[in-house]
Amino acid sequence: MKKILIIANGEISRHFIKRLDENRSNLHEYTVVSNSQIEQINAHNFKFYLFDATSLSKLNAVIDGYFSQFIIAVDDKNESIEIYKNLRKISTKTEIVMLTLWEIDEWLKDDKHLEFVDGKDVLAFRVIHHLPDMPVIADNIGLSEGEIMEVKVPITSSYAHRHITSIPQRKWRIALIYRSNEIILPKPGVMIRPNDTLLIVGYPNVLRSVFSLIKREKGHFPNPFGNNIFTFIDMRLMSDECVKRLINESLYLNSKLNNKKVIFSVINPTLNENLRTLRGFKDDNIIVNIDYFNQKKFPIKDELKVLEAGLVVTTNEYFLKFKKRFYELILPILKIGDLPLESIKSGVILSDEKEKVENQSAVILDFCSQLNINTRLYYFNDNSSNEAEIIEHFESLNTLFDKKIEVRICKDKNPLTTLTNASDLIQFIPFDESVKNAGKFSFLSMDLNKQYQKLSHNHQLFLPIE
Numbered sequence: 298m299k300k301i302l303i304i305a306n307g308e309i310s311r312h313f314i315k316r317l318d319e320n321r322s323n324l325h326e327y328t329v330v331s332n333s334q335i336e337q338i339n340a341h342n343f344k345f346y347l348f349d350a351t352s353l354s355k356l357n358a359v360i361d362g363y364f365s366q367f368i369i370a371v372d373d374k375n376e377s378i379e380i381y382k383n384l385r386k387i388s389t390k391t392e393i394v395m396l397t398l399w400e401i402d403e404w405l406k407d408d409k410h411l412e413f414v415d416g417k418d419v420l421a422f423r424v425i426h427h428l429p430d431m432p433v434i435a436d437n438i439g440l441s442e443g444e445i446m447e448v449k450v451p452i453t454s455s456y457a458h459r460h461i462t463s464i465p466q467r468k469w470r471i472a473l474i475y476r477s478n479e480i481i482l483p484k485p486g487v488m489i490r491p492n493d494t495l496l497i498v499g500y501p502n503v504l505r506s507v508f509s510l511i512k513r514e515k516g517h518f519p520n521p522f523g524n525n526i527f528t529f530i531d532m533r534l535m536s537d538e539c540v541k542r543l544i545n546e547s548l549y550l551n552s553k554l555n556n557k558k559v560i561f562s563v564i565n566p567t568l569n570e571n572l573r574t575l576r577g578f579k580d581d582n583i584i585v586n587i588d589y590f591n592q593k594k595f596p597i598k599d600e601l602k603v604l605e606a607g608l609v610v611t612t613n614e615y616f617l618k619f620k621k622r623f624y625e626l627i628l629p630i631l632k633i634g635d636l637p638l639e640s641i642k643s644g645v646i647l648s649d650e651k652e653k654v655e656n657q658s659a660v661i662l663d664f665c666s667q668l669n670i671n672t673r674l675y676y677f678n679d680n681s682s683n684e685a686e687i688i689e690h691f692e693s694l695n696t697l698f699d700k701k702i703e704v705r706i707c708k709d710k711n712p713l714t715t716l717t718n719a720s721d722l723i724q725f726i727p728f729d730e731s732v733k734n735a736g737k738f739s740f741l742s743m744d745l746n747k748q749y750q751k752l753s754h755n756h757q758l759f760l761p762i763e
Contacts (some may be wrong), residue, residue: 677712
């Protein structure tokens, strides 16, 4: 049993004593000192004294023996500091917790056994939790730095209707799921439902990113990757026809997607019709940056972050030439096909991995929904339980995106045999290490995504794995 001294003066201290009564514990002995009458707790482990704690002699009389902790809950700054000085004369190493409603003097920060509770920060923290789409962070357990967070899953969240196994949890974990006043343990086969509340734990900076992902809703692509479309044009390496198509496709996407701006970055400019077109744009949402001195060879990751790029548009030839550099950007890369985007009729997913499909399904369906095209999944896997879960997942998404998502289970026939001749589709490809490293013998691979060049005449959207 520990002995704890509480110096409580002012209105806030009265609420503190009341809360202490509500959370009464018989494990410790509490000695409460106040300079005004406060409502006392009728319990054997509480002692109350009425006097001014700025008096050292009176404090000495009360502090009889060893105390493990001193708490100063006083409204007035000068009074708090005088009490602190008295307590330090009595004990130099006892832990002191001090409530502050003011700027903390620097000399106080030198005390390694002194901890501050910023009252203004606590109040602001509690009020901000009532705003919509704000994370609820545990403020009285753990480190209180945001390593424990509670997040409610919106109806149109990209995490809704996903199985736990489809969610990469690196440096964070889903600890519990609350659903209709019930606790659900996050087992691999559990599907997250709209309006579930997730208790997540992990590194604070990681949890802030996870919170944004959970709150991401449909109709926002290219978010959460960024706000703008970025098109890189190299007039020396790209033909005039390719540059023209890049411009047209980027403008079409700008008219359909929920992005803010389209940014054209031009190197090796050549005086021709394409350059005149680019320089002639007067729309504030179309930005054209021309490097006349050829100082840049490839878009830099930090530069794209500053430009808030969420989608990069390029050609097939340029993608193949700089594939590893594109991979390092960790952004969706749209490689344009032979037909214009407005002629595309369907989006296609080829996969044998349930987790990867669910991981990217919300982004894919968001993209297809904004372009108003249908979606087909060709799924080939011998695991019948995975097959049932993937069908369950996409049937749930049908309602979310108000679209019919066709799932075709392929056990014997290779879907590439029927898709190779199609030219009116866009293929969605998880941009992972295996795709980045796919070489000239990738056509022998059992992974159909590594054989993406068989459909290179089509539009292809390479999506980074979360």
